[in-house]
Amino acid sequence: MIGGTRPASVGAIPRAVLVPALAGLSLLLLPVVGLLSRADWSRVPGAITSPEAASALALSLQTATAATAVCVILGVPLAAVIARSRPSIAGLLRALVTLPLVMPPLVGGIALLALLGRNGLIGGALDLAFGIRIPFTTSAVVIAQAFVALPFLVIAVEGALRTAGTSLEAVAATLGARPWTVFLRITLPSIAPGLLAGTVLCFARALGEFGATALFAGNAAGVTRTMPLAIYTAFNGAGVSQDSAIALSLLLIVVAIAMLLLLRSWRSERAG
Amino acid sequence: MLGTVLATALILSSACASPGSGDDERRSGLRIAAASSLSGVFDELARAFESDHPGIPIEPIIYEGSPTLAAQIRDGRRIDVIASADEASLTAISAQLDGEPVAFATNGLVIAVPAGNPAGIRTLADLADDELTVVLCAASVPCGASARALLRSADLSIVAASEEQNVKAVVAKIQAGEADAGIVYATDVIASAGALEGIAVEGSDEARTTYPIATLTGAGNPSAARAFVSWIRSPTAREILARAGFGAP
Structure with a gap:
């Protein structure tokens, strides 16, 4: 642990630091300003209410929700196992979980094809035995999204679990609570803020997922064309469709901001 | 490498990212x-x-x-x-x-199938089979526009399993075995060096x-x-x- 001398106030930061800090902030925000300036506002309402946009948004919300549910169901137990493992094993598990984070999503898409594609390690057998083909289906979208989003949830929840510690759980256990009771009544409530933050991050990542989806799930309207793929498709078309790419981008940003605001209000309600 | 990092930092901190003041200009x-x-x-x-x-x-x-x-x-x-x-x-x-x-x-369009034509496709109409996974170019790109013109003139409608943004992505999906067939250019089949087989399509001359x-x-x-x-x-x-x-x- 770092023993702490912290600067007394923000004013203690050297002035010169402000220059790169501002440049950093500009790097994050100016592209959005550019997007807003490029939007043809007379066409925005038409573009975001078009049947294509509605279908892509609905598909995005459905798949991102499903992927987030998968991540919570699989990720919380995984995080619990990591948090309660011996340090050496926890370190290894943590590194493995982080792998999809450092892997470019396109590589993730190729990896998913290699596993679940028709000639894949498991996909081939699934096709032969049950006639199940995963690529080009909505399930493939959910799998791709869960693959890229799961690390966000696991890392957030695992961090929360380690911070919460095990003392309360130990007390409950000595008082005779069964492991399931401890997990549901003590562990989960103690990590609720971390779990919520992780869930929102996970949802946001799933909502924005593009690379793995494009390769593994393909791009078909109503089946696998989520918002990012609809934006890419519109952007690649000539002429008018570029305006709708910008309008769809704005719509996706608004949805993401709405998610963040929901989280904030929920958190401040709990805090207040 | 370091030069690129410095150049990017310079562009950002001086906020003068005019188009073309990057890699392109040095060439x-x-x-x-x-x-x-x-x-x-x-x-x-x-x-x-x-x-x-x-x-x-x-x-x-x-x-x-x-x-x-x-x-x-x-x-x-x-x-x-x-x-x-x-x-x-x-x-x-x-x-x-x-x-x-x-x-x-x-260039002309052909039906592309994996070498050996495992699905036994012969004509454009064979692609309408629901059991087949057919991949096309998106309508917004030239290969997709031509493919749709071809399908329209044959009075066929095909539900594509995926609409790719360029013809090479269609080729890749067939070559990887994920798709049974696709409509690509005759030249793509030649370029695949035997991995793909091309099936000539009647009427494709009009959609050249x-x-x-x-x-x-x-x-x-x-x-x-x-x-x-x-x-x-x-x-x-x-x-x-x-x-x-x-x-x-």
Whole structure:
């Protein structure tokens, strides 16, 4: 642990630091300003209410929700196992979980094809035995999204679990609570803020997922064309469709901001 | 590497990211952008051109779907010559064209299947089978527009398992075995070197694609750009194009 001398106030930061800090902030925000300036506002309402946009948004919300549910169901137990493992094993598990984070999503898409594609390690057998083909289906979208989003949830929840510690759980256990009771009544409530933050991050990542989806799930309207793929498709078309790419981008940003605001209000309600 | 990092930091901190003040400007060779379906053959053309014109080096060719290339050019990407798979993409950037585009090659559509044709596909109508996974180009890119014209004239409608943004992505999906068939250019099948099999489609002659090429205003190298555009209609270039399966306009 770092023993702490912290600067007394923000004013203690050297002035010169402000220059790169501002440049950093500009790097994050100016592209959005550019997007807003490029939007043809007379066409925005038409573009975001078009049947294509509605279908892509609905598909995005459905798949991102499903992927987030998968991540919570699989990720919380995984995080619990990591948090309660011996340090050496926890370190290894943590590194493995982080792998999809450092892997470019396109590589993730190729990896998913290699596993679940028709000639894949498991996909081939699934096709032969049950006639199940995963690529080009909505399930493939959910799998791709869960693959890229799961690390966000696991890392957030695992961090929360380690911070919460095990003392309360130990007390409950000595008082005779069964492991399931401890997990549901003590562990989960103690990590609720971390779990919520992780869930929102996970949802946001799933909502924005593009690379793995494009390769593994393909791009078909109503089946696998989520918002990012609809934006890419519109952007690649000539002429008018570029305006709708910008309008769809704005719509996706608004949805993401709405998610963040929901989280904030929920958190401040709990805090207040 | 370090130079790129420093240059990026400089651009950001001085907030003067004008278009073109990046990698593009330092280069001196001819910058050529070509439709995805010209992948490979343009590398060969570039090498032949360079040996005919020792003083004019060519930068690595940029391959993308034609509308994507047009969008990049409109957004300031510095390109000297564009070879498109449709006229619409060039019409979209007509203000940046230096003179009229000229046709230099044609291409026809075929049904592509994995080698050996495991699904036993013979005609366009066979693709309508729901059991088959068929991949097409998106309607917004030239190969997709032509494929749809072909299907319309045959009075067929096919639900594509995926609509790809360029023809090479369709080729890749068939080659990987994820799709049973797709509609691609005859040249893509030749370029696959035996991995794909092409099935001729009746009526595809009416849906032939013509490739226009044009130089762009603001080309860093206008004379070299014009030299390339006139050279591409020379017998040497024709022969290379013909070997790859492209027809004469």
